[in-house]
Structures are given as C-alpha cells and as structure tokens.
Amino acid sequence: MAVICSKAIKRHFRSLLSPKIYARERSCIAIIANRLNLSSFSKYSSNNFSNSAINKYFAINSQVKAMGALSPLDPSSFSRPEVAIIRHISLILDVDFEKKVLKGTADLNFDVLQATDEIILDVNDLIIQSIELRDGTKLQYNTDQHVPNFGSKLSITLGNQYSAGQKLVIRIKYRTSPSASALQWLEPNQTSGKKYPYLFSQCQPIHARSILPCQDTPAVKFTYDAEVTAPEEFTVLMSAVRGENRNKTTMFQQSVPIPSYLLAIAVGVLEHRRLGPRSLVWSEKEEIERSAWEFAETEKYLEAAENLCGPYQWGQYDLLVLPPSFPYGGMENPCLTFVTPTLLAGDRSQADVIVHEIMHSWTGNLVTNRNFEHFWLNEGFTVFLERKVGASLIADAAEAKRSRDFHSLLGLQELSETINGHLGSSNPLTKLVPDLKGVHPDDAFSRVPYEKGSLFLRYLEDLVGGPEVFDEFMRSYLGNYQKRSLDTDEFKEYLLNYFSGNQNLTSVDWNAWFYSSGMPPIIPNYDTSMTKAVTELVAKIFEAGTFSYDDVKCFTPHQMINLLQELIDKDALPIEKLRSLGDAYKVNNSKNSEIIYRWLRLCIRSRDRTKLKEVFSFVNQQGRMKYVRPIYRDLYTWEDVRQQAIDNFLQNEPYMMHVSAYTLRKDLHLSE
Numbered sequence: 001m002a003v004i005c006s007k008a009i010k011r012h013f014r015s016l017l018s019p020k021i022y023a024r025e026r027s028c029i030a031i032i033a034n035r036l037n038l039s040s041f042s043k044y045s046s047n048n049f050s051n052s053a054i055n056k057y058f059a060i061n062s063q064v065k066a067m068g069a070l071s072p073l074d075p076s077s078f079s080r081p082e083v084a085i086i087r088h089i090s091l092i093l094d095v096d097f098e099k100k101v102l103k104g105t106a107d108l109n110f111d112v113l114q115a116t117d118e119i120i121l122d123v124n125d126l127i128i129q130s131i132e133l134r135d136g137t138k139l140q141y142n143t144d145q146h147v148p149n150f151g152s153k154l155s156i157t158l159g160n161q162y163s164a165g166q167k168l169v170i171r172i173k174y175r176t177s178p179s180a181s182a183l184q185w186l187e188p189n190q191t192s193g194k195k196y197p198y199l200f201s202q203c204q205p206i207h208a209r210s211i212l213p214c215q216d217t218p219a220v221k222f223t224y225d226a227e228v229t230a231p232e233e234f235t236v237l238m239s240a241v242r243g244e245n246r247n248k249t250t251m252f253q254q255s256v257p258i259p260s261y262l263l264a265i266a267v268g269v270l271e272h273r274r275l276g277p278r279s280l281v282w283s284e285k286e287e288i289e290r291s292a293w294e295f296a297e298t299e300k301y302l303e304a305a306e307n308l309c310g311p312y313q314w315g316q317y318d319l320l321v322l323p324p325s326f327p328y329g330g331m332e333n334p335c336l337t338f339v340t341p342t343l344l345a346g347d348r349s350q351a352d353v354i355v356h357e358i359m360h361s362w363t364g365n366l367v368t369n370r371n372f373e374h375f376w377l378n379e380g381f382t383v384f385l386e387r388k389v390g391a392s393l394i395a396d397a398a399e400a401k402r403s404r405d406f407h408s409l410l411g412l413q414e415l416s417e418t419i420n421g422h423l424g425s426s427n428p429l430t431k432l433v434p435d436l437k438g439v440h441p442d443d444a445f446s447r448v449p450y451e452k453g454s455l456f457l458r459y460l461e462d463l464v465g466g467p468e469v470f471d472e473f474m475r476s477y478l479g480n481y482q483k484r485s486l487d488t489d490e491f492k493e494y495l496l497n498y499f500s501g502n503q504n505l506t507s508v509d510w511n512a513w514f515y516s517s518g519m520p521p522i523i524p525n526y527d528t529s530m531t532k533a534v535t536e537l538v539a540k541i542f543e544a545g546t547f548s549y550d551d552v553k554c555f556t557p558h559q560m561i562n563l564l565q566e567l568i569d570k571d572a573l574p575i576e577k578l579r580s581l582g583d584a585y586k587v588n589n590s591k592n593s594e595i596i597y598r599w600l601r602l603c604i605r606s607r608d609r610t611k612l613k614e615v616f617s618f619v620n621q622q623g624r625m626k627y628v629r630p631i632y633r634d635l636y637t638w639e640d641v642r643q644q645a646i647d648n649f650l651q652n653e654p655y656m657m658h659v660s661a662y663t664l665r666k667d668l669h670l671s672e
C-alpha cells in the first residue's frame with residue numbers, strides 16, 4: 001500500500017506542478033511521498049486542489065528539506081561529527097533569573113577528521129550573537145529553518161579549508177531563550193522555600209541544543225570546564241566536579257568525556273549534608289534532613305557497584321533532590337544525580353532508583369548508546385546491573401536470587417502493561433531497536449528499552465552459563481567500550497566474539513529480539529516464590545468480599561506494589577469493594593509514591609468520584625511523568641471527567657517542565 005500510495009502521490013504532484021518546479025522539487029516530493037499516508041494523500045488529490053493545499057505543500061516541503069538535513073548517523077541530530085568532532089568545551093555562563101536566560105560563551109575545541117571549510121551544529125531556540133575563531137576572526141554563519149522539536153541546523157563557514165588532523169577552536173557568544181526546552185525556570189512559589197527562584201536542566205535526549213550550540217548526538221563525547229555566575233545567595237551545581245567559588249562565580253571541571261545529553265545545571269538556594277567520603281546530598285533546606293536520611297546508604301551502593309563493574313571513575317557522586325516538578329525519578333547526570341522528591345518515602349524503599357542512577361556511571365555514562373535508537377544499551381544494561389547490585393546487598397544467596405527474580409517479574413509486569421495495555425503489541429515503538437527517523441525520542445520513551453533490554457540480557461546470561469561467566473563478560477565489555485559510544489550491532493559482534501566457542505548462542509533469533517514489536521520472544525524462567533503470595537491474594541480478592549490487614553501484613557513495599565499493579569491489569573473492582581480493600585490494607589494513607597500512584601489509578605478505574613480531588617492534587621503537586629502521564633491517560637478514558645482533566649492540565653501547564661507539557665498534550669489529544 002505504501003508503494004502504491006507513494007507512486008500515486010508523485011504522479012499527482014507531477015500533474016499539478018509545472019515541469020520546471022517539479023524538476024526542482026523532485027527529491028523533496030519523493031521524501032514527502034514516502035512520508036505521507038493514504039489519508040493525507042486524499043487531501044492533496046482532491047479535485048479542487050486549493051491554494052491553501054499548495055501552501056501547505058510548500059510548508060511541508062521546506063520542513064522536510066530541513067529534516068532531510070538530519071544526520072544519516074543520528075536521526076535526531078543535524079551535526080556532522082564525522083567531519084570534525086568536538087573534544088572539549090569551555091563554557092562561561094551567566095544566570096539571569098529576571099530575564100530567564102543564560103548568557104553564554106562556548107569555546108568548542110574540534111579535531112578535524114575530514115578536509116572541510118564548514119562546521120555544522122545543532123541549535124534550538126538560541127540567540128547567536130557572534131561566532132569567531134580563537135584569533136578573533138569573525139565567521140559567517142547561517143541558521144536553517146526551524147524544525148519543530150528538533151531545532152535547526154547551524155552552518156558555520158570557516159573561510160579556509162581545514163585538513164584532517166588539524167585542531168580548531170570556535171568561540172560562540174549566545175543567549176538561551178526563556179522557553180529553552182532543557183531548562184525549567186521556577187518561580188519562588190514552585191519551591192519549598194517560596195522565597196527564591198530556581199533553575200534546573202534536563203538535556204536528555206536532545207535538549208542540550210537549547211542550552212548551547214553543540215553536536216547534540218551521543219556519538220560525540222567531550223570533556224568540559226565551566227565558569228558560572230549567579231546571584232549571591234545561590235548555589236550553582238553542574239554535572240562535573242565543583243571547584244572554587246569566587247565573586248559569585250563557580251568553576252567546574254568534567255575530565256571524563258561525556259555526551260551532550262549529560263550536560264546539566266541547577267541553580268537554587270541550597271543546603272548540603274555529607275553522605276559518605278565521595279558523596280553529598282543537596283536540596284532546599286526544607287528537604288535536607290529527610291534527604292540525608294533517605295539516601296544515607298549511598299556509599300554502600302557505590303561499593304557494591306564497584307565490586308561488580310570496577311572502579312568508579314567520576315570522582316564525586318552527589319545527589320540533588322529537585323523541586324517536585326522534576327519530570328523523572330532520577331537523571332544520571334555525572335558527578336551529580338538529579339532525583340525527584342517523590343523518592344523521599346521515609347522508608348528507603350525507593351533505593352532502587354539510586355542504585356539505578358549509580359549503575360549509569362558505567363552503562364550510559366561511560367559506555368553510551370550511539371544514538372537514541374540504541375537507548376536499550378543505556379537503559380536495559382542499567383536495569384540489568386541495578387538488579388544484580390540490589391541482590392548483591394542481600395547476604396543470603398538464595399534470598400538474593402529470589403529477590404533479583406522478583407524485581408525482574410515486577411519489571412515484566414510493567415513491560416506487559418506498556419506493550420499490551422498502553423502502546424499495543426504491533427506498535428513499532430515496542431521494538432528493542434526502533435526506527436527514530438522523523439520521531440522525536442521523547443515520543444518514543446517508554447519502559448520498553450528498560451525492561452525488554454534487561455530481560456534480553458538475562459536471557460543471554462542464562463544461555464551462556466549464568467552470572468559467573470556473564471559478569472566477566474560485562475566487565476570486559478565495559479572495559480572495551482568505556483569512554484566510547486556504540487550501537488546494537490557492535491554489542492552483538494562483541495558478545496559473539498567473546499563467547500565464540502559457545503554453541504548455545506547459535507539459537508538466538510537476533511532479528512526477533514531487536515526488530516520485532518510486542519513482548520519479548522522468550523521469557524526467562526524466573527523464580528516466582530515472592531510473587532506467589534501476591535498471585536494467591538489476587539485470586540482471593542476477586543472471590544472474597546472481605547479483607548483483613550493480615551492478608552498483607554507480611555508484604556514488603558514492593559510486594560504491595562506488585563499487588564496493586566496486578567489489580568490494575570485486571571477488570572475494575574466495584575467501588576465499595578475497592579474502598580474496603582483500601583481501608584483494610586492501609587493503602588489510603590501510604591507515604592510511598594509508588595503505592596499512592598497505583599492506588600489512585602485503581603480508584604480512577606473503579607470510577608470513584610470521591611477520590612478525584614486527591615487524584616488532581618497528586619498530579620498537581622509533583623511532575624514525575626511516570627505517575628502523571630498514566631493518570632492523565634486514565635482520566636482521559638473516563639468520559640465524564642475528561643474535560644475536567646484537560647482543564648486541570650491547562651491550568652497547570654505553565655508550571656510544568658517542557659517535556660511534561662509536551663508529552664501530556666499528546667496523551668490528552670491536545671496535539672498530534
């Protein structure tokens with residue numbers, strides 16, 4: 001159908017345009033023809049092909065032309081690192097809370113790899129003031145048409161031909177825009193102290209280009225230093241080792257090469273407490289004691305991680321507890337993990353998020369996906385290692401194995417909800433390695449790379465002989481690819497070479513694992529002893545009408561999560577039954593956000609209107625997308641409250657981070 005459609009569209013344009021224009025636009029028409037679906041085509045092929053349709057064609061045309069400039073190596077970047085690659089960036093930033101802008105000077109240090117007289121970078125929403133060489137020679141530059149969400153291609157003319165092997169430093173003076181997609185500028189009333197504003201960034205996947213002109217692809221890794229000036233009362237933190245602070249200016253140094261998505265900055269009125277020899281926890285004063293208690297075991301996790309993966313290479317490992325609008329559980333910014341305050345459960349039950357972020361110090365941060373189609377190499381490996389390290393903290397070997405398998409089963413449960421519930425099993429975004437041409441990585445984000453990826457590694461581990469051999473392989477892989485980026489094919493080749501005598505690997509259907517949509521082709525034989533009690537209780541819940549705290553009093557917080565998630569996957573319970581379950585199992589007054597989130601979803605599913613106030617207050621008080629997005633999607637399916645959900649979103653949108661507003665608009669069908 002696609003071929004017929006594409007040929008028909010080409011024929012149609014040929015009949016409409018003059019031969020001269022058709023010849024000029026031919027290659028663009030071919031791209032458009034391959035991208036448009038049949039329903040869009042019918043708009044173009046209607047008999048009264050109006051002026052507005054022609055205008056629309058030219059608008060699409062120039063956008064497709066601009067998108068055609070995206071790199072063949074990374075579908076999310078315009079840059080051309082194969083020509084000249086950034087090795088180091090020196091940044092000078094001035095934080096202006098009044099105007100909500102960063103004023104910056106970036107010295108980009110390149111190694112030229114191919115003869116060239118041009119450098120191409122990614123920018124989004126930046127105001128460029130000047131571009132010059134180190135000797136002050138001004139350079140000409142051009143910013144191409146803006147492609148929504150991808151930004152623009154910035155082409156810099158060097159004036160002279162540079163040859164392979166030469167070094168080149170380009171100085172760019174610029175300003176960010178108040179709407180920079182990587183930055184959230186918080187008003188004082190969005191902070192705990194309510195007195196000072198706050199700034200934080202989220203560059204993953206492709207938002208660094210809204211903070212500085214760069215090669216915004218994880219194929220490129222660079223070291224950086226920075227000098228950041230902010231008003232007196234504020235502390236500036238970055239994804240780097242913090243140096244001295246003089247005259248409102250703080251110095252930073254990151255001497256391990258990082259991809260652009262790991263650049264990070266936070267500026268607020270902050271306090272800190274020591275957690276261990278290489279760790280501080282930072283937050284506003286109001287959260288600092290709770291944070292220091294919740295994350296007190298950080299050094300223990302770091303040591304367990306080092307036992308598995310080798311020495312921690314980043315020097316410092318600090319935590320920053322952000323204001324509630326931070327959109328993720330955690331972000332693995334090097335030297336300084338960013339975390340949501342929803343982790344402050346008061347029982348250390350969300351320590352797995354900290355272990356996850358620590359494991360990124362090896363997988364993701366040292367060994368990095370080449371582009372976001374291979375995101376599973378970051379996240380699947382990290383989840384896999386997180387569960388190994390989590391288990392290694394349990395003294396009893398049999399219990400450790402049971403616990404590892406239990407957490408894998410929880411992951412499988414989330415994967416199943418994502419694939420069978422939310423995305424649909426034929427959705428191409430359920431492939432382990434999706435095609436991201438024309439797809440923004442934020443639109444592709446789901447649990448799939450995390451859980452399908454880690455499950456695949458567990459399948460391989462079982463196949464090659466278990467943890468003893470596979471742990472050795474992991475260390476070899478990490479050593480080989482550290483400070484580099486790779487793709488899925490390179491991983492496969494490395495594994496097959498490493499285990500070259502192992503016949504079991506001949507049975508792996510690589511194509512199915514990497515490129516089939518839906519659930520994984522094979523599910524490992526996990527130990528179900530910790531889910532058994534939950535499965536039995538679920539059966540009882542659907543039969544019995546009465547509940548007692550005795551049913552769950554021996555459950556760990558994660559078994560409680562397992563139970564609620566099981567109920568989410570089943571038919572909605574009648575309201576009265578759900579209410580008495582909530583009272584008996586004391587979920588109504590839980591402090592654990594993982595439990596509250598699932599409980600509120602169950603209440604929505606049972607259409608309990610009396611819980612709506614609590615539901616809206618939960619989504620308005622914190623912005624962790626893992627919670628907020630499924631709740632809004634559930635509310636959208638409840639027709640009677642759909643408009644209320646949309647109104648609530650629109651009212652709160654101005655206080656959300658870019659990525660939250662962007663994805664929620666789609667979840668609520670307010671944008672495509």
Ligand SMILES: CC/C=C\C/C=C\C[C@@H](O)/C=C/C=C/C=C\[C@@H](O)CCCC(=O)O
Pocket residue numbers: 204205327328329330331332372373375376432434441442443444445446449624625626
């Ligand atoms: C195949 C997937 C394709 C693209 C995804 C690439 C980037 C995803 C982008 O949207 C950014 C993700 C950032 C994630 C940061 C932290 C997460 O690990 C948090 C997980 C959810 C949570 O616990 O809140």
Ligand SMILES: [Zn+2]
Pocket residue numbers: 332356360378379382
């Ligand atoms: Zn992660």
